[in-house]
Amino acid sequence: MNSIVTAEYSVPESGQLLEVAPGVLWLRMPLPFELDHINLYLLDDIDGWIVVDCGLGNSDTRTVWQNVIASSLQGRPIKKVILTHAHVDHIGAAGWLCQYTGAPLWVTAGEQATAEEYSLLRGDNADTFSSQANNFLHRLGMDEQQVSGIMGIFTGISALVHPLPDRIEELTAGMSVQAGEVQWRVIVSEGHSEAHACLYSEALGVLISGDQVLPRISSNVSVRAAKPEANPMQSWIESLEGLKALPEDTLVLPAHERPFYGLQARLTELIEEHMQTLLRVEAICSEPLTVMQLVGVVYQRKLNLFDQLLAGGECLANLHYLLAEKRLQCYYDENDVLVFAQPDSF
Numbered sequence: 128m129n130s131i132v133t134a135e136y137s138v139p140e141s142g143q144l145l146e147v148a149p150g151v152l153w154l155r156m157p158l159p160f161e162l163d164h165i166n167l168y169l170l171d172d173i174d175g176w177i178v179v180d181c182g183l184g185n186s187d188t189r190t191v192w193q194n195v196i197a198s199s200l201q202g203r204p205i206k207k208v209i210l211t212h213a214h215v216d217h218i219g220a221a222g223w224l225c226q227y228t229g230a231p232l233w234v235t236a237g238e239q240a241t242a243e244e245y246s247l248l249r250g251d252n253a254d255t256f257s258s259q260a261n262n263f264l265h266r267l268g269m270d271e272q273q274v275s276g277i278m279g280i281f282t283g284i285s286a287l288v289h290p291l292p293d294r295i296e297e298l299t300a301g302m303s304v305q306a307g308e309v310q311w312r313v314i315v316s317e318g319h320s321e322a323h324a325c326l327y328s329e330a331l332g333v334l335i336s337g338d339q340v341l342p343r344i345s346s347n348v349s350v351r352a353a354k355p356e357a358n359p360m361q362s363w364i365e366s367l368e369g370l371k372a373l374p375e376d377t378l379v380l381p382a383h384e385r386p387f388y389g390l391q392a393r394l395t396e397l398i399e400e401h402m403q404t405l406l407r408v409e410a411i412c413s414e415p416l417t418v419m420q421l422v423g424v425v426y427q428r429k430l431n432l433f434d435q436l437l438a439g440g441e442c443l444a445n446l447h448y449l450l451a452e453k454r455l456q457c458y459y460d461e462n463d464v465l466v467f468a469q470p471d472s473f
């Protein structure tokens with residue numbers, strides 16, 4: 128198969144469960160954003176259920192979960208909660224769901240570190256987080272108004288994440304998760320987040336792909352304030368390459384949009400798109416420019432503050448990739464803002 132084909136399932140109504148593979152249920156959870164939903168999955172574990180991802184930590188999500196638990200799980204308990212990664216739409220309700228059901232939380236160590244940033248924002252170390260984020264955003268070339276607006280967004284996001292349980296079980300690359308008769312292998316990828324976990328069942332031919340492979344939109348790949356020197360675009364592209372080892376007829380169950388076939392085609396398409404963007408960014412940098420100036424040229428439309436953050440982070444990810452390949456150079460200007468350019472244009 129050389130193309131991407133949407134699987135023949137009608138999208139379940141919010142709060143309804145739909146079996147998409149033997150013992151694998153799809154639950155659509157609403158999100159109050161432009162991307163208006165997240166797909167969660169439940170794995171039948173005979174005397175209970177394993178949940179993969181949780182939704183936002185808000186009352187709409189909690190209500191859906193309460194209804195699902197009361198009426199759709201045949202009276203069987205949730206035994207385990209697994210997170211693909213620590214972004215707010217996946218982790219938000221996890222702390223609450225674990226407390227409500229008594230289920231343990233499983234997450235990779237890399238994602239747990241990200242998750243701790245939400246509690247940092249709420250706690251005594253908020254100032255440390257703020258100054259780190261402030262410096263980072265300033266160096267991208269954002270003005271004070273943009274920076275303070277984005278700091279407000281960070282605070283708003285952390286309010287959508289319930290505190291996590293004190294004890295968290297560690298999900299590791301290659302480990303096996305048993306759900307009933309089915310073995311799921313944990314595949315850890317980097318780039319979209321620190322240590323994103325996908326679950327793959329060879330027997331079912333199913334990949335629960337989280338945000339690692341989406342059928343139409345491309346996941347954001349950003350340098351973040353916590354790791355300002357990182358090169359996540361390289362990790363992201365390597366992770367996509369790594370997933371090419373999976374069989375072509377795999378049914379992909381993504382966290383957004385609809386289940387699909389055509390994994391190889393989608394991986395190739397995503398890598399191609401990134402390579403094209405890298406070439407474009409390299410060409411634009413024939414003139415020295417800041418990250419936010421680059422955002423203006425690349426996106427060519429008005430972005431809201433949150434999109435400016437995503438776009439700035441992803442442009443910096445592209446710039447760091449090109450820097451590592453020595454296709455660009457960078458320096459700090461007199462205002463301590465990063466400037467990138469082709470090596471011969473300084």
Ligand SMILES: [Zn+2]
Pocket residue numbers: 212214319320338
């Ligand atoms: Zn994500």
